Amino acid sequence: MSSLCKPGPVALFQAHVPFSFLRDLMPRTLDGQITMEKTPSYFVTREAPARISAMSKDTKLIVVVRDPVTRAISDYTQTLSKRPDIPTFESLTFKNRSTGLIDTSWSAIQIGIYAKHLEHWLRHFPLSQMLFVSGERLISDPAGELGRVQDFLGLKRIITDKHFYFNKTKGFPCLKKAEGSSKPHCLGKTKGRTHPDIDPEVVRRLREFYRPFNRKFYQMTGHDFGWDG
Numbered sequence: 001m002s003s004l005c006k007p008g009p010v011a012l013f014q015a016h017v018p019f020s021f022l023r024d025l026m027p028r029t030l031d032g033q034i035t036m037e038k039t040p041s042y043f044v045t046r047e048a049p050a051r052i053s054a055m056s057k058d059t060k061l062i063v064v065v066r067d068p069v070t071r072a073i074s075d076y077t078q079t080l081s082k083r084p085d086i087p088t089f090e091s092l093t094f095k096n097r098s099t100g101l102i103d104t105s106w107s108a109i110q111i112g113i114y115a116k117h118l119e120h121w122l123r124h125f126p127l128s129q130m131l132f133v134s135g136e137r138l139i140s141d142p143a144g145e146l147g148r149v150q151d152f153l154g155l156k157r158i159i160t161d162k163h164f165y166f167n168k169t170k171g172f173p174c175l176k177k178a179e180g181s182s183k184p185h186c187l188g189k190t191k192g193r194t195h196p197d198i199d200p201e202v203v204r205r206l207r208e209f210y211r212p213f214n215r216k217f218y219q220m221t222g223h224d225f226g227w228d229g
């Protein structure tokens with residue numbers, strides 16, 4: 001059994017409030033239950049590793065990662081859907097387009113430098129307490145990736161292949177039956193947005209930029225995510 005704690009508008013470990021207050025926001029956990037909290041931005045938040053470790057050194061951490069170039073374009077697509085007047089992806093990517101200097105202060109680019117973020121976590125947690133889930137495999141083999149998650153959490157492998165079907169129109173796997181319902185459940189409208197076409201030369205330059213950071217990340221995690229061909 002597991003309970004999922006939803007922190008609402010405050011991402012717990014980013015908030016500058018006392019731990020006693022944070023703990024009270026989490027649901028009580030009984031024996032046999034696992035309490036989970038999901039906030040994607042923790043991975044790139046400087047204070048998060050120390051704050052989470054101060055609350056519990058035994059916390060298990062799960063990070064979903066995908067090709068940082070596609071991640072940047074997806075991030076941009078999400079912002080564009082809310083603010084259609086932003087500059088083009090190509091112009092935001094560079095500090096200086098003619099020299100090819102990448103703007104690493106742009107969050108869409110910065111977040112994908114996974115090796116740098118991981119360094120901060122490894123000062124507070126052993127690698128054995130971290131699981132890196134492949135965003136690509138979550139689509140191509142959801143049961144396989146969720147098998148790894150269940151093993152990591154010490155759960156029986158209850159979710160398997162038979163729980164999923166692939167929805168070609170959506171381009172994503174869907175659950176054959178949602179929890180507590182007999183109906184299928186697919187990801188919402190905001191997942192699988194069409195990404196804009198990006199100048200292939202800009203994509204090439206970004207691939208070149210991320211390659212050394214990806215290699216370092218594969219080395220640190222002991223897992224080749226296959227983003228560099």
Ligand SMILES: Nc1ncnc2c1ncn2[C@@H]1O[C@H](COP(=O)(O)OS(=O)(=O)O)[C@@H](OP(=O)(O)O)[C@H]1O
Binds near residue numbers: 040073138139192193
């Ligand atoms: N379960 C699962 N499997 C594989 N990929 C998934 C999943 N859930 C979300 N996504 C993709 O992650 C991208 C960002 O998703 P979100 O909208 O959830 O991001 S956020 O949490 O709101 O920041 C977005 O990517 P793109 O659609 O490529 O832009 C989502 O489609």
